[in-house]
Amino acid sequence: MGRASKGRPAAAPGPVIIMVRPQLGENIGMAARAMLNCGLSTLRLVAPRDGWPNERAQRAASGADVVLDNAEVFDTVGEAVADLEHVVATTARNRELVQRIVTARAAASEMRGWIGQGLNVGVLFGPERTGLENDDMVHADTALSIPLNPQFSSLNVAQAVLLVSYEWATAGDATPPARMADHAARPATKEELQNLFDHLERALDQSGFLRHKDMRPAMVLNLRALLQRAEMTEQEARTFHGVIKFLSKHKHEE
């Protein structure tokens, strides 16, 4: 226990998660897992109720032991944040202190900026049931409030750690919002699709499905639009050719 030190190298830079007077070991363990899920690994504990190390925390952390093994313990919030240039304090309710309140998403964006500049950042989480006191909050330059259902806003501390860590992770995440599953088959080209349309329309003409000349253009367009939306792979287009061929060849009554 002592003053926070800048000496330890970070795996990938990220905010320090600081649990203030955590009560249940299980919550510390679950918080460690949540952190690691989101690529964070630096945990500090201020005056944990049941001391440290904590067997219940270790059991609940299964797989995220590295976070607990490297966790630092402090007696006071002041000591835990001494080396940090920015501290964000999570709060569930509006307190008398006048502070700038940001959403978890905005905080993540700001933290990305600060850390990108090489600054050290920490996020404070309060004890279960009571949350951070004003004396804790005043160590922070920013308050963070997770927007939740006002009729049911009580969130387990490990879940709060998860949400804040998740926002951090997604603020730096480059995953495209939507993509096709990455498999061996590539998307069909428009030429391959046109061949499919031609095949389908020949077969439908031959079967009499498109016999109403006035309605034919619209029906053809609608079928093509439908098949375009399917965003077929080249493999699927070939499969569909087979479907048309066999349905046409092997006439049968339904």
Place this chain on the structure above:
Amino acid sequence: MGRASKGRPAAAPGPVIIMVRPQLGENIGMAARAMLNCGLSTLRLVAPRDGWPNERAQRAASGADVVLDNAEVFDTVGEAVADLEHVVATTARNRELVQRIVTARAAASEMRGWIGQGLNVGVLFGPERTGLENDDMVHADTALSIPLNPQFSSLNVAQAVLLVSYEWATAGDATPPARMADHAARPATKEELQNLFDHLERALDQSGFLRHKDMRPAMVLNLRALLQRAEMTEQEARTFHGVIKFLSKHKHEE
């Protein structure tokens, strides 16, 4: 048990959360809490391992009983999604099916759109340890993958429900990203700030702090910029006037 019905009125429209073959009652209870935290209340269960109702679920759900009390149980995924126009299936790993994969954030945005159009939407979550099978996934039009640390991506199902529900809630949330805590005191006007600057600069001139004429303009500007950044309330400006007054009046050696 039976086919899903459209008959029940929704509190506020939102996606239906569907847990497929959930194993642990505690996870169902925690998922119910996570849903309610984010303003969701419609839960469906497909073939829960330990049957229904489930005492462990009820204990873990404490406070979120309304979600469990109204949960519907089905034998198959097909029956659970029968009345829905869109189904999003959460998946942790890439499977052989060719599906459109979106992030939780993109899914939330799409769901807001669908629900805004009056469509019924559901999100599938798989059993602990194994997740959804291909036979489950094929009931969905969209796959959802939460971007997590590839080295440590195993997430408890209740936490997955929390993250998806949270993205839903924030997609419709109007909380400004950053705001000043909402208290009785309003921000000081620029005129009130100017009065404060004038007071401070008079006191500093009288005390000799600004005696270097060439440096004075820059020092004055820097002090003003600092005080502007504090975003003082009108109350704080008045307090600061008192600080200046008393420091000036009651000269003492440090």
